[in-house]
Amino acid sequence: EPEVTQTPSHQVTQMGQEVILRCVPISNHLYFYWYRQILGQKVEFLVSFYNNEISEKSEIFDDQFSVERPDGSNFTLKIRSTKLEDSAMYFCASSPDLEETQYFGPGTRLLVL
Amino acid sequence: RKEVEQDPGPFNVPEGATVAFNCTYSNSASQSFFWYRQDCRKEPKLLMSVYSSGNEDGRFTAQLNRASQYISLLIRDSKLSDSATYLCVVSGRGFQKLVFGTGTRLLVSP
Numbered sequence: 001e002p003e004v005t006q007t008p009s010h011q012v013t014q015m016g017q018e019v020i021l022r023c024v025p026i027s028n029h030l031y032f033y034w035y036r037q038i039l040g041q042k043v044e045f046l047v048s049f050y051n052n053e054i055s056e057k058s059e060i061f062d063d064q065f066s067v068e069r070p071d072g073s074n075f076t077l078k079i080r081s082t083k084l085e086d087s088a089m090y091f092c093a094s095s096p097d098l099e100e101t102q103y104f105g106p107g108t109r110l111l112v113l
Numbered sequence: 114r115k116e117v118e119q120d121p122g123p124f125n126v127p128e129g130a131t132v133a134f135n136c137t138y139s140n141s142a143s144q145s146f147f148w149y150r151q152d153c154r155k156e157p158k159l160l161m162s163v164y165s166s167g168n169e170d171g172r173f174t175a176q177l178n179r180a181s182q183y184i185s186l187l188i189r190d191s192k193l194s195d196s197a198t199y200l201c202v203v204s205g206r207g208f209q210k211l212v213f214g215t216g217t218r219l220l221v222s223p
Contacts (some may be wrong), residue, residue: 035211043157043200043213056210091156099145099209104156 002026004105006092012111013082021077021108023092032075033093033102034067036060043091049075082112114139117214119201125220130191134217136184136201145209146177148186149200151216157200160186191221 005024013019025032034046048055049067066078075094079086089109093102119136126132138146146163161168163175163184174187184201198216 031209033210042215043151043211045210045212048210058210089154095209101147101159101162102209102211104158106156109154 004092004094004103006090006105006108008108009106010109010111012113015084015112016081019079019082019110021079021090021092021110023075023077023094023105024073025075025092025094026096026103027073029094029096029103031055031095031098031100031102032067032069033095034077035091035093035104036088037091037107038085038088046077046090079110082110084112086110087112115214116140116212117201117203119214119217121215121217123218123220125222126191127222128191128193130221131187131189132191132219133188134186134199134201134219136186136214138182138184138201138203138212140203140205140212141182143182143203143205143212145204146184147202147204147211148173148175148184149202149213151198151200153198157202157213160199188219191219193221193223195219196221 007022032049037043047057047061089107091107092105095102148160149157150160151157163177167176172189176185198218200216201214
């Protein structure tokens with residue numbers, strides 16, 4: 001069964017550093033998403049992406065965040081200057097079409113020191 | 114008011130028990146409703162979609178009451194493997210941004 005994959009599984013970084021989290025969505029999917037989950041808290045929507053554009057973003061997704069689909073397979077989330085409060089699990093998701101089920105990747109656990 | 118509200122639990126039940134979880138949502142414009150399951154430190158996985166007519170998948174039954182903005186999940190004949198956190202999830206029209214509840218933790222014991 002096709003799966004969403006994410007790399008790395010864990011990332012430790014220093015405050016102020018840039019990080020890039022990578023995702024490979026399911027191959028025939030058209031809609032891509034990033035969510036995050038701070039330890040012990042709920043899963044929160046960050047951004048959705050379709051046709052090489054951001055479709056919707058949350059208040060969390062400020063100027064420090066950006067997303068890109070640099071080629072036909074990868075979907076990346078960049079955090080330019082990490083803060084301590086960016087420490088969380090980041091999940092990528094994809095869906096084949098609007099109103100279709102979103103499938104989540106295994107997540108990247110980011111720790112900012 | 115939280116967008117999606119759930120009792121965090123934990124619900125401790127013996128194997129074979131029936132357990133029910135409830136969830137309320139605040140946005141009356143919500144269009145789609147789901148239950149996801151999340152194991153510790155893992156990604157959310159879709160358990161089932163929820164329809165106004167109610168739907169069943171094996172031991173799992175989900176119900177939606179739009180008038181009361183209330184969603185439920187019933188698990189019959191609980192298994193040890195059902196131990197997880199159950200996430201109530203809603204979405205609106207458009208690009209289906211998912212809004213998650215904090216989850217209800219279920220522990221099934223032998």
